[in-house]
Amino acid sequence: MQSKMKESDPILQVENLFASTDNLPILKGVSLTVYPGEIHAIMGRNGCGKSTLSKIIAGHPSYNITNGDLKFLGQNINSLEPEERAQSGIFLGFQYPIEIPGVSNLEFLRVSTNARRKFLNQEELDTFDFEELVKEKLELVKMDQAFLSRSVNQGFSGGEKKRNEILQMALLEPKIAILDETDSGLDIDALRIVASGIKKISNSRTGIILITHYQRLLDEIEPNFVHVMADGQIIKTGGSDLALELEKKGYEWTDNFVKET
Amino acid sequence: MGVSFVKVYKANCNELFLDNMVNENLVKDVVKEPYKYGFITDIETEKIAKGLNEDIIRLISEKKEEPKYLLDFRLKAFKKWQKMEEPDWAGLGYKKIDYQDIIYYSAPKQKEKISSLEEVDPKLLETFDKLGIPLTEQKKLTNVAVDAVFDSVSIATTFREELAEHGVIFCSISEAVKNHSDLIEKYLGTVVPASDNYFAALNSAVFSDGSFVYIPKGVTCPMDLSSYFRINSGDSGQFERTLIIAEESSSVSYLEGCTAPMFDTNTLHAAVVELIALDDASIKYSTVQNWYAGDEAGVGGIFNFVTKRGKCLGKRSKISWSQVETGSAITWKYPSCLLLGEESVGEFYSVALTNNLQKADTGTKMIHIGPKTKSTIVSKGISAGNSINSYRGLVKMGTKAAGSRNYSQCDSMLIGDQASANTFPYIKSQQPNSEIEHEASTCRISEDQLFYLQSRGIEFEEAVSMMVSGFCRDVFNQLPMEFAAEADKLLALKLEGSVG
Numbered sequence: 001m002q003s004k005m006k007e008s009d010p011i012l013q014v015e016n017l018f019a020s021t022d023n024l025p026i027l028k029g030v031s032l033t034v035y036p037g038e039i040h041a042i043m044g045r046n047g048c049g050k051s052t053l054s055k056i057i058a059g060h061p062s063y064n065i066t067n068g069d070l071k072f073l074g075q076n077i078n079s080l081e082p083e084e085r086a087q088s089g090i091f092l093g094f095q096y097p098i099e100i101p102g103v104s105n106l107e108f109l110r111v112s113t114n115a116r117r118k119f120l121n122q123e124e125l126d127t128f129d130f131e132e133l134v135k136e137k138l139e140l141v142k143m144d145q146a147f148l149s150r151s152v153n154q155g156f157s158g159g160e161k162k163r164n165e166i167l168q169m170a171l172l173e174p175k176i177a178i179l180d181e182t183d184s185g186l187d188i189d190a191l192r193i194v195a196s197g198i199k200k201i202s203n204s205r206t207g208i209i210l211i212t213h214y215q216r217l218l219d220e221i222e223p224n225f226v227h228v229m230a231d232g233q234i235i236k237t238g239g240s241d242l243a244l245e246l247e248k249k250g251y252e253w254t255d256n257f258v259k260e261t
Numbered sequence: 262m263g264v265s266f267v268k269v270y271k272a273n274c275n276e277l278f279l280d281n282m283v284n285e286n287l288v289k290d291v292v293k294e295p296y297k298y299g300f301i302t303d304i305e306t307e308k309i310a311k312g313l314n315e316d317i318i319r320l321i322s323e324k325k326e327e328p329k330y331l332l333d334f335r336l337k338a339f340k341k342w343q344k345m346e347e348p349d350w351a352g353l354g355y356k357k358i359d360y361q362d363i364i365y366y367s368a369p370k371q372k373e374k375i376s377s378l379e380e381v382d383p384k385l386l387e388t389f390d391k392l393g394i395p396l397t398e399q400k401k402l403t404n405v406a407v408d409a410v411f412d413s414v415s416i417a418t419t420f421r422e423e424l425a426e427h428g429v430i431f432c433s434i435s436e437a438v439k440n441h442s443d444l445i446e447k448y449l450g451t452v453v454p455a456s457d458n459y460f461a462a463l464n465s466a467v468f469s470d471g472s473f474v475y476i477p478k479g480v481t482c483p484m485d486l487s488s489y490f491r492i493n494s495g496d497s498g499q500f501e502r503t504l505i506i507a508e509e510s511s512s513v514s515y516l517e518g519c520t521a522p523m524f525d526t527n528t529l530h531a532a533v534v535e536l537i538a539l540d541d542a543s544i545k546y547s548t549v550q551n552w553y554a555g556d557e558a559g560v561g562g563i564f565n566f567v568t569k570r571g572k573c574l575g576k577r578s579k580i581s582w583s584q585v586e587t588g589s590a591i592t593w594k595y596p597s598c599l600l601l602g603e604e605s606v607g608e609f610y611s612v613a614l615t616n617n618l619q620k621a622d623t624g625t626k627m628i629h630i631g632p633k634t635k636s637t638i639v640s641k642g643i644s645a646g647n648s649i650n651s652y653r654g655l656v657k658m659g660t661k662a663a664g665s666r667n668y669s670q671c672d673s674m675l676i677g678d679q680a681s682a683n684t685f686p687y688i689k690s691q692q693p694n695s696e697i698e699h700e701a702s703t704c705r706i707s708e709d710q711l712f713y714l715q716s717r718g719i720e721f722e723e724a725v726s727m728m729v730s731g732f733c734r735d736v737f738n739q740l741p742m743e744f745a746a747e748a749d750k751l752l753a754l755k756l757e758g759s760v761g
Contacts, residue, residue, distance in 0.1 A: 098709050098710050100731060151731070
């Protein structure tokens with residue numbers, strides 16, 4: 001399925017990636033290519049390495065790449081700092097967004113947005129111009145302006161934290177967004193808001209990787225590809241129907257797959 | 262002794278306490294910033310011989326042409342000091358100071374009587390220029406009056422005439438002794454008696470200069486007043502004395518800054534600050550302390566052993582201390598409030614940042630004596646490197662302090678896994694109808710927080726500095742505008758460096 005000819009160059013290439021933390025191997029040869037306009041879903045049991053994959057793409061310092069390559073827009077990014085990856089257009093939506101006490105959400109969003117704009121040779125925004133921009137983006141995720149004056153994620157409900165992630169994605173306009181269980185902990189209404197936000201931000205030039213356990217997000221955002229991970233590898237790739245199949249069969253068969261290999 | 266309503270909260274903030282979470286090397290690099298005020302001014306100074314005895318004290322008093330009551334004050338203090346023992350209850354573990362190896366008076370040589378700034382040695386003006394405190398008419402700060410103290414003497418005080426129009430007296434304490442002797446005699450030593458503690462006694466015996474402020478009844482001081490203390494000599498101590506008196510219904514905001522050159526010996530700084538607020542008066546005293554802290558191996562640096570205390574004598578009077586302590590090898594300092602007047606208010610807002618082998622033991626004492634008195638304590642300690650940062654505070658409710666309240670909040674932030682933070686809150690209550698609240702928390706900048714900010718394109722250094730200033734925000738909000746910006750910059754500088 002992924003072998004069909006593409007007209008444009010890939011955004012992200014994960015090539016036979018092995019990675020470990022504290023000498024414990026987590027990824028055992030993952031390969032994945034994302035072209036512009038594509039939506040990929042990665043599914044699998046807890047502990048299969050999905051979240052690790054997303055953190056490694058974003059540059060989390062706790063993980064070491066022991067073999068293989070990460071390429072973004074054709075360039076090897078194995079040794080880039082997390083902030084350099086973010087500035088150049090890689091976005092990670094956190095499964096558990098982190099609270100930063102005392103730092104105002106508005107200031108955080110502004111500094112972050114300006115870091116990306118600087119990379120893109122765009123003019124950096126002062127507080128007033130930024131407020132204009134952020135108001136517009138707040139609409140996308142139906143967030144109230146009161147969110148801006150609170151400390152980053154502090155005291156936010158689960159749903160508010162996830163919407164704040166999508167707000168950041170909207171401001172940063174990434175080339176590729178990896179959304180790690182953005183659907184977990186959301187009620188149906190919040191899920192729809194988040195899903196519609198993601199759809200509005202993504203376009204034919206961006207790539208999306210959705211990491212999820214459940215079909216319900218994929219009902220809202222239909223993926224082009226579904227990958228099943230087990231024990232640090234992608235063991236099966238298919239179309240959106242693969243997710244439905246998983247919904248019926250559960251993940252038990254993936255354990256057997258690991259045992260067999 | 263009655264039992265008052267005491268609420269004690271002990272809360273760990275939700276940051277992870279995982280060791281080795283933060284990349285140690287990165288953080289070590291970031292908190293390594295060279296001290297930029299470490300230069301020495303090459304100037305001829307008049308110094309007296311090393312050592313301390315009655316003759317030295319007489320000599321200092323004579324040089325300053327002091328009246329007899331002041332010489333007696335000094336000699337009495339000296340006698341008390343001789344009988345006292347250097348305290349070590351804070352367990353700061355420094356090498357004992359040889360008090361006979363210190364020069365107690367050091368002054369840049371200049372003309373006897375200086376009538377205007379033009380006569381001040383240009384080298385001195387240049388020094389303060391370099392420190393960002395221009396004194397000359399053309400360059401002086403427009404909204405702050407400055408008293409510049411160099412080693413043992415005050416060099417210049419700006420805006421004196423403008424202040425005099427409002428009846429405000431702002432001058433060096435030596436001048437005040439000459440020109441406002443009645444006020445000095447009436448108030449000196451009434452808040453911090455010579456016998457108060459070892460270093461206060463020493464200061465009372467040998468104090469050389471410092472600032473004097475008098476705000477007359479009903480006057481709101483038209484501009485912020487500020488003193489800038491500069492230690493230049495390596496072998497002399499600095500013993501300044503500050504006295505601020507706010508008469509009925511007056512108010513003043515006073516700022517204090519300090520720096521010193523880098524020497525590999527330890528220099529002693531033992532200051533005494535006394536504040537007096539009468540009925541409905543308010544004094545806001547802000548400090549940014551950036552004495553030389555010693556090098557990474559803990560060689561050199563200032564011993565900052567300071568006694569600061571304010572007396573809310575009048576009804577509804579208010580004294581507010583805010584401090585940003587970033588320098589000194591050892592800081593030992595508890596700006597306190599004696600709340601005598603009914604409904605008087607004491608406040609203490611503090612940020613203390615320690616790095617390398619620095620030690621800070623700082624906090625406050627809120628002594629509630631009068632009824633319906635109120636105090637607030639907000640302390641933020643940040644420890645990096647191998648430093649030790651302790652909050653030590655006392656809240657006391659006296660028998661007559663009915664209806665009084667205290668609220669204390671002590672937060673510590675650890676950077677790296679070698680630093681330590683302690684909180685020692687002492688609570689004494691003799692008044693059942695009073696309320697004391699204490700909250701404390703400890704947190705660490707976690708790798709997850711750093712990664713979160715970095716993954717949004719924010720550079721590592723900026724991420725650390727954002728989190729530190731976020732942590733200090735409650736205190737920075739209390740600082741005068743220009744100081745808040747300076748404090749933020751100072752912390753960022755202290756935490757900045759080459760990453761990787």
